[in-house]
Amino acid sequence: MSGQNTETLAVTGNEAAAEAMRQIDPDVVCAYPITPQTEVVQLYAQMVADGKVSSEFVTVESEHSAMSAVIGAAAGGARTMTATSSQGFALMWELLFVASSYRLPIVMTTVNRALSGPINIHCDHSDSMGGRDSGWIQLYGENHQQAYDNCIQAVRIAEHLEVRLPVMHMYDGYVISGAIGPLVMLSDDQVQDFIGPFTAVNPLLDPKRPVTVGPFDGLHGWYFEHKVAQNRAMDRALKVIQDVADEYGELSGRHYGLFEPYRLDDAEIAIVVVGSTAGTTRLVVDKLRAKGVKAGMIRMRVFRPFPHAAYASALEHVKVVGVLDRADSFGAQGGPLFLEIRAALYDNDPRPQVLPFIYGLGGRDIFPDNIEQAFAVLEKAAQEKGRTSTGRRYLNLRED
């Protein structure tokens, strides 16, 4: 498409997300600073002070209040956004469920960081993965560009009348949030045209049509039916996420799917991975391909709703799949993404082996060698007659 901007900027991941917020210019932003998200809120507060946006910026005393305040503003009929990380995300917990059950199209930037303890400010995905059943749509980005692109698309997805669910979009704390990387932006007008005007549904601030939001429903009320309606909205969101991505691709030249396969068509072994580690994995896939190993990969983008049927189809020809989780699910068979992928492939015939890998907790670095080690496990499993143990394998763990 002609007229696409190609000027590359050098920005931090947080600057990329804050620039997306500036162009969206929501009615209300309520946020509380927490490392490594702080820069997003700081930059946005500066934009408000400089008159670059017209948002009402509400400073609050905690993340519990930040989420409460955006819920109030969204129920009142405003386009709302917030941002958080780690402990802040955890403190929002009970309100996350309130936001999704009220069907409020809130957009939240979540800069992934480990949860205490011991206290750790570095990247892993424990915060947002812990919130996977909170009823929010979850988009995970790989780099600076995706922090920006996902933020803008999140608005359209959340506000779609077939969906009306809150959306959180993630990128890796420090690795992306604090690093300088390339960003190509849309123009302010393009973003405004893309997101369109906000449509409030049953807003509280409409005296001609009074409504109640979130009252006590009772034992004989409609709670169960309400939950089913939420889940049906999640199901519908899959198509909406792809439609929005397609439209965004037309506009920006940057195309997104529900996930991103790489050299997967004839792959015998494949890794499924999330976030910035996808880039490092791609390099390893290229290296293995150069040696004649039929390696491929998928970068997960949409975790909720989880496109299980699309994964079952994309991975049907793969013998062994390794899933790299940057979060663990204590006592479960593997990390959150592993559990989803393994369940998604259960009905495949033949059924691929799916092996769990855990890496990068608390910001532990992951090097190309570590990913090669994971591929070596898959390669060996593909050659063996029997099925390989599905015990967790840890990458770059100090245990010897």
Next chain:
Amino acid sequence: MSTTRTSEAGDRTGEGLTEIRWHARGGQGAVTAAKMVAELALGQGKHFQAFPEYGPERSGAPIVAFTRVSDEPIQIYSGVEHPGIVVVLDPSLLSNIDVMKGAPDDAIVLVNSEMAPAEVRRKYGLKGGRLFTVPATRIAAETIRRPIPNTPMVGALTRITGLFPIDKVVEFLRADFGKKFPPKVVEGNIAAIMRAYEEVQGE
């Protein structure tokens, strides 16, 4: 699993990739310098990445930052293991940090010091690498009137690596610093870069 790390991506001979590791103390502007080099790379149409290794952010504490510059888009997000270029903004770090860790034998090592490279080697027992020194703190004090060595170090780096033409660096400072600082500060920084470019010495 074992933790061997022999990343080929750290090999600066591979695919036009240059990896720089910055050693400094909090407050010396290493992160700004790492970012400046990334932006200079952008100005040259190259791909870039710059990131600090975050720890406790205290003034005076040792910090490490990285810059990658490449002809190809940069996908790797691991830390730099085998830097082709090592920049040391505070010579006192040489006594307690192995700044040569993982660096290949032909790595360029630039140290902010009043001493000649041979003296620095003798005093700190520095082995390997191609060593260069420049009195960046003094140059900064005399030109910018603040003892922050980051911009003169970029000037010296420009000379010894040939990553960018010096006139592009000056052009960048005028445009970028010009947006944030008064002309006196901008010209002071340009003078600092030019002096460091002239005064850097090798072995």
